[in-house]
Amino acid sequence: MAKTVKLMQGNEACTIGALAAGLEFYAGYPITPSTEIAELCAEELPKVGGKFIQMEDEIGSIAACIGASLTGKKAMTATSGPGFSLMQESIGYASLCEVPVVIIDVQRMGPSTGMPTSLAQGDVMQARWGTHGDHPVIALAPGNVRECFDLTIRAFDLAETYRVPVIVLSDETIGHMREKVVLPDPSEIRSVRRAAPSSPAGYKPYAAEEDGGVPLMAPFGEGYRWHVTGLFHNEAGRPTNSGEVADKLLRRLSRKIEKNADELADYAAESLEDCEIAVVSFGSSAMSGLSAVRRARKEGVKAGMLRLKTIWPFPEKAVAELAKRATRVIVPEMNLGQIALEVERVVAGACPVQRLGKVNGELFRPEEVYAAIMSAARGDDAAGAGRAAGEAR
Amino acid sequence: MRVEFRLSGSGGQGLLLAGIVLAEAAILEGKNAVQTQSYGPEARGGSSKAEVVVSDEDIDYPKATDPDYLLALTSESYKTYGKLMGAGLVILDSSVTLDPEIKARTVSLPILKTAAEDIGKKVVANIVALGVLGGISGAATAQSLEAAVKNRVPKGTEELNLKALRAGLDLAKTAMPQVDWTMKRSKNER
Known part of the structure; x- marks a missing residue:
């Protein structure tokens, strides 16, 4: 099939990229300047058998995405600064529980409600340290409309590969800008899906083969038993208060990203x-x-x-x-x-x-x-x- | 050659759509185009601005820095953006009183009136304005503008909007004697 040449908006390109990467679930709460992403997901997801839910707020939105991801679905939400703030607690939860999820933050002027329709790039540190505790995170910043498409696909690939939340740090100008883009045929997109175990027997959801390794992730509802908790947990996923176990887990989570930093660096x-x-x-x-x-x-x-x-x-x-x-x-x-x-x-x-x-x-x-x-x-x-x-x- | 447009007026006049259609028409001709916008938090009213940059080359910066064309449909937008104009041309709705403080070259055209009286729908003033901009600038042909209008306007309103576009293109023709043709020169030659 031919390549598509189109006048396309950044937010639209993020959505088209997400769909090309295999997006199956979107939960969100509309907020300027990210709303076009929700609108387009609402329109397009049902056509491909996916689910769109408008939640009561951003806390519910990210929580729903985490739940969907645990069942094996590729999940995404989109928001702007105020909503991104509300999502922080659950971003930490996704980091510790190693749940892949993509969050698009179309930055606007803050802090607080700020200037809703105005450009800013003030969420850089929030993307890194917005949730408490040391935690792994990846954030990508598109610099044009085509990159909104490419980096959203990459965000899904990295989330699935490393079992981490990945943030696409867009902004009002990039998100609302329309430009000429040439998109590849969807059949050329090779997207990654998380590695899954082959049998429920002896499955340990948090057992990694090496330091900085990524455990196999079983989808809920397919016969695997595992426990997901925001408490520190052992390899079986059961809560622990052991400093030794906690230390080992947090260092592994951190190493997942650190040891792959060169591969992740993109500029x-x-x-x-x-x-x-x-x-x-x-x-x-x-x-x-x-x-x-x-x-x-x-x-x-x-x-x-x-x-x-x-x-x-x-x-x-x-x-x-x-x-x-x-x-x-x-x-x-x-x-x-x-x-x-x-x-x-x-x-x-x-x-x-x-x-x-x-x-x-x-x-x-x-x-x-x-x-x-x-x-x-x-x-x-x-x-x-x-x-x-x-x-x- | 880089050509910059700024479309200004009040929220709800549809200038964003006019900007999108202009950019799309340029792309249909194989040019590069970028469209950006700024607007207040209101859904209607308040000030609204759309910008379009059209170029045969790579566009690194997406906003208008020294517009070749300013469209102003309200007195407020004329006063705000008219003052910032350099060598470019102001295309003003004839309902707006000229301000002697604004020295930029200006043509006044009955855009709102054409929409309301000739077409019979105030809401298509944006597409009349699009025809004027396209006709005066030559950034896109009538054929590309028509195709882009058909792509972008709500289903069922194509004929109405095409009529508005043609009325705008006609207005542009009548305005040509007023327009100083030095506008056609590239910025490098200025």
């Missing part, structure tokens, strides 16, 4: 080979960043762009590599410096890191990032370059 690079002024960004901010980098190149400034598609685990190697060559790293983001904290940690003083935060709900104009690049190229200190970019601090 797009432009003009990084000889780059002196590096821009590190993600999502909608990266579109402004890329436009600025290209303009600076035309002016003879050796600027380059590292756009992160994987946010968590943080792509440490790519950023560390960049810092070896760069004389300055500029981090434009629609928050007051969340990814910048990670960049600073990884760069570890190898070169100055300049935060370029914006929180007025309006996407960076390319000139704002361009001004920071040119100021850095002139050798201004980071504070001076921030002022050149019009940043009020």
Whole structure:
């Protein structure tokens, strides 16, 4: 079959991607700017034998998705900041109980109800640490409409592979933007399904073969007996208060992601080979960043762009590599410096890191990032370059 | 060549749909197009803005930075966005009084009136405006605009909307003598 060429919206592409990945269950509560995902799931899921439920709130939504996933279904919910906050407790539950689930967070201005229709990227740290306790999590950030499709599919694959909640960290601009996309034929999509045991005899739902291993997951309703609890549990899934068991479990959960960090790291690079002024960004901010980098190149400034598609685990190697060559790293983001904290940690003083935060709900104009690049190229200190970019601090 | 459009008015006028159809028409001709929007929390009323960028090349930044065309259907949107116009053209509904403070080149056209009186439906003003934008800018042919309208308007309203589109294209023709053709030049030549 032919490829599809379409004018498509980011939220729509997330939904089409989810369906291509084999989405079977959606539970959600509509919220701007994510609502189109729920609308389209309501329309499309029944056609493929799936289920759509509008729940009473976001707490119920994520809980329903976890339940559906335990029965072997591929489940997803979508929300924005306020709803994402409400989901945090159950995201921890899914992490500890190792239940695959995909959560799309189309970020808007917060905190609290904030500015519902305005752009922000303020949920970066919430995606990592929103639920209490150490826990494994993966977060991906699409940078255009096609990536909404691709990264939603990848989110399902990673959730199924590692038995973790995976967050697609979209934003108002990416979610609502429509652009020309060329999508592959659905038959070309190979999606992953969790590894299942072959027989109920002696099945231990939390027994992994190695440190950082992923246990086999049996679907409920097919003759397997297992216990799911948010208490720390042994390999059979029964609650425990043993520090030794808890320590071993939490380290394994953490290692699941840590030891695969290189494989999980995903990013797009432009003009990084000889780059002196590096821009590190993600999502909608990266579109402004890329436009600025290209303009600076035309002016003879050796600027380059590292756009992160994987946010968590943080792509440490790519950023560390960049810092070896760069004389300055500029981090434009629609928050007051969340990814910048990670960049600073990884760069570890190898070169100055300049935060370029914006929180007025309006996407960076390319000139704002361009001004920071040119100021850095002139050798201004980071504070001076921030002022050149019009940043009020 | 990158061409930027900003469509502004009040929520409920359907400017978002007009922007979507314009972008789709450009894509049907093999061009690249990106459409973005901004709007208030209200379902109707409040200010509403849709932007479309059309280009033969890769579009890295999706928003209008220096619009080639501003459509303004309300006085409020004219005052807000007219001031930001550089060398681009303002296409204003003739119900809006000209503001001497706004120096941008402007043509006034009876878009709302054409919808209400000639077509007989106020709600198709967005598609009349689409015809005007498409006709004046040449960003998409009448044929592509028609195909895109058919793809995107609610079922059963195709004929009504095609009539509105043609009325808009006719308005554009009558406006051409008013339009300074330097608009056709690329930004690089400015």
